[in-house]
Amino acid sequence: MKNGVKIDRNNRVIFVKDLEKSFGELNVLSGLNMDLFKGENLVVMGRSGSGKSVLIKVISGLLKPDKGVVNVLGQEVDKISTEELQALRLKIGFSFQSSALYDSMTVRENLEFPLVRNLKNIKSKEVDKAIEEVLENVDLPQTINQLPSELSGGQKKRIGIARTLILKPEIMLYDEPTAGLDPITSVEINNLINEVQQKYNTSSLIITHDLTCAKLTGDRVAMIVDGNFLTQGSFDDVFNTNDERIRGFYNYNFINDNTNKKLNNFK
Numbered sequence: 001m002k003n004g005v006k007i008d009r010n011n012r013v014i015f016v017k018d019l020e021k022s023f024g025e026l027n028v029l030s031g032l033n034m035d036l037f038k039g040e041n042l043v044v045m046g047r048s049g050s051g052k053s054v055l056i057k058v059i060s061g062l063l064k065p066d067k068g069v070v071n072v073l074g075q076e077v078d079k080i081s082t083e084e085l086q087a088l089r090l091k092i093g094f095s096f097q098s099s100a101l102y103d104s105m106t107v108r109e110n111l112e113f114p115l116v117r118n119l120k121n122i123k124s125k126e127v128d129k130a131i132e133e134v135l136e137n138v139d140l141p142q143t144i145n146q147l148p149s150e151l152s153g154g155q156k157k158r159i160g161i162a163r164t165l166i167l168k169p170e171i172m173l174y175d176e177p178t179a180g181l182d183p184i185t186s187v188e189i190n191n192l193i194n195e196v197q198q199k200y201n202t203s204s205l206i207i208t209h210d211l212t213c214a215k216l217t218g219d220r221v222a223m224i225v226d227g228n229f230l231t232q233g234s235f236d237d238v239f240n241t242n243d244e245r246i247r248g249f250y251n252y253n254f255i256n257d258n259t260n261k262k263l264n265n266f267k
């Protein structure tokens with residue numbers, strides 16, 4: 001148990017079995033198996049082009065698998081209707097690098113948008129309450145009337161996460177949550193990911209190259225090599241290995257990012 005978070009290993013919110021996905025001659029995922037348990041943060045790492053984003057896209061129904069089972073909250077994403085998939089997606093929060101805020105809208109308007117678009121009958125009092133609550137939870141209530149241009153990179157990221165959380169998703173998918181942030185802000189975002197896990201009881205899949213992020217947020221870390229998870233376990237279990245493919249990933253990360261190294265030693 002991490003920070004009072006309970007992981008229910010009898011409840012798999014996502015399970016992927018023997019997943020295969022190719023593009024022409026390129027085999028990206030070849031028989032991948034994955035479980036995400038209720039309340040768990042699972043970090044998926046792997047070299048650029050190893051198929052991490054493809055995995056997220058298959059799980060969210062944006063790409064069809066060639067073979068295998070992809071079950072999300074009890075439903076097989078490639079077998080359900082478009083309407084069912086839309087309803088399922090409402091239970092999944094996407095925090096992608098591309099999910100930028102609308103520049104011409106205030107923080108309030110940015111947060112209001114997903115609510116009124118997805119919950120047609122919501123009353124304005126409920127909207128106000130939800131906005132207030134989510135801003136408290138990301139620790140930015142004072143920004144409510146500001147424009148994105150008036151926020152720091154870290155604040156924008158927090159509001160982006162708030163915009164996802166406002167629909168109270170059961171699963172969060174984070175794609176490179178700390179990319180482009182300075183090391184201190186990255187640690188703040190990592191802490192926020194853990195707070196979200198606690199406060200919203202979400203299960204999260206976190207795709208990252210950032211070892212500090214993996215160490216701080218991951219209850220379990222999995223490494224994709226050659227289209228499948230080569231290994232998975234605690235951060236220390238995964239990286240405490242002589243396997244050159246994993247040692248290489250680890251060493252390369254530190255050689256190329258001394259700040260991460262300092263932060264990691266600091267923990």
Ligand SMILES: Nc1ncnc2c1ncn2[C@@H]1O[C@H](COP(=O)(O)OP(=O)(O)OP(=O)(O)O)[C@@H](O)[C@H]1O
Nearest residue numbers: 023026028046047048049050051052053054055209
């Ligand atoms: N729609 C597509 N059509 C053709 N090839 C694709 C498509 N989507 C992904 N690929 C290929 O699949 C491979 C895996 O891509 P993916 O984006 O999943 O990598 P990644 O592990 O997320 O990389 P990065 O860490 O750089 O984001 C790449 O070689 C990519 O070019």
